[in-house]
Amino acid sequence: MAKVENAIPADVPTLGALQLNAFDSPEFLEMFPEPYTMAAWAGFVQRGALLQSGALAQSGLQTRVVLVRDEPGLPTAACLLHVAQDRDAAAEIYGPWQDRWGAPLPGMSTDKLDAFFVPMKTQHKAVLGDAPQIFLEVIMTHSTARRRGHGMALLQFVNAMADEMGLPLYLDADADAVSLYKRAGYVQQPDEVRTSEEFVPMLRAPVRA
Template identity: 30%
Template structure:
């Protein structure tokens, strides 16, 4: 059914890559190159998210909203972080995937993107259990239809069902949705040593 949130399947991965690439076009291509190597890294990452659970990394879930042709046009990536699991430092390499064997992918560039966000994340939640809403994105030709709000509701309900808070890094475009869903900006500038790259936001458990 078009507009309804459902979980992604491995068959959706090509569309998930295209949605991701559109969101990270332009300057974002320095980190996430629109190349065969970049596609391989993203494909492997989505396979990681949709694969078997691992004791060593958060439990990842990918939700999508589909169009009338059943093709994904919006996606959310959320991780259930269990108490004691780390989301700091180089944890992105187990949450996403390795890249050292993929031509054209730079671990240094990925680290420059992920690790400052992880530092802010850790200052807010430490090693407490929570749902980490890492990304919500909608294709440009499908925006304004409430898909991002529906995906946010799906993610926060996941947190509520587990009786744990939700965390996300917000950009300016998503602040309105975050406010409506009960997220509060966290002031960590002094502990972070300056303003973090995005606004860390926390929604307490209900």
């Protein structure tokens, strides 16, 4: 199984490029242009590094980036997750997407980004509300490194973290990846709560030892 480790600031350029490679449809690249994507991942990694160093308070919503490296040591798969250990932290998940990703740059379409993020937020809140949880927001693998078990390695790492903390895990799955998440213990939620046309709400309950 591939080794999973925390991202460091030097990984930011590769993580930004990894997102642009993994989600390369014209619509997605228009919503998330390169400068914005790079800045967003710089913020995610910085928050995770501060958390790991102890320089950031352990209360509130905790952001982490974990990844798998290739032989030269560059990130080839990664996931972005947010840990909410209490109801106040969980409520932060449902705040404006700009709070996590940053303000849009000039020329970016706020309407398109709202149409992307808000339906996912709505179905997420319908499933878990403000319950303490881990939100797996992004999981991605470079196109040249797929089908090597990297995605499953990341999922198993996050699953183990959630089990240790006794927290449920939530994610919005691309339809093509639903079977992968089911193999990792995630359960597709009822159609009645689904509000996103693109993404399927999925939940994993913690496994007690």
